[in-house]
Amino acid sequence: xxxSELVDAIAEHADISKADxxxxxxxMITAVTKALKKGDTxxxxxxxxxxxxxxxxxxxxxxxxxxxxxxxxSKTPSFKAGKGFKDAIK
Numbered sequence: 324x325x326x327s328e329l330v331d332a333i334a335e336h337a338d339i340s341k342a343d344x345x346x347x348x349x350x351m352i353t354a355v356t357k358a359l360k361k362g363d364t365x366x367x368x369x370x371x372x373x374x375x376x377x378x379x380x381x382x383x384x385x386x387x388x389x390x391x392x393x394x395x396x397s398k399t400p401s402f403k404a405g406k407g408f409k410d411a412i413k
Contacts, residue, residue, distance in 0.1 A: 355373050359374070369405050371404045373401070381394050
């Protein structure tokens with residue numbers, strides 16, 4: 324399912340126009356992104372939790388040359404599925 328198919332499904336399920344569904348989806352994505360950028364977590368009970376995880380600096384290896392390289396510490400977005408979501412998929 325791509326973004327436009329998701330917008331179509333939201334519009335049909337919520338009985339709203341596709342334009343309204345698109346704006347709602349964009350609003351949700353923007354809100355989650357802003358919250359994660361501030362360091363907050365976003366918990367949707369029954370669905371899951373969006374958070375930011377920190378990755379420590381580490382030493383890696385260039386697969387082409389075998390040379391050791393240093394990889395900087397970074398932050399990466401993470402999603403942990405909630406129990407209700409997991410159960411719905413089983």
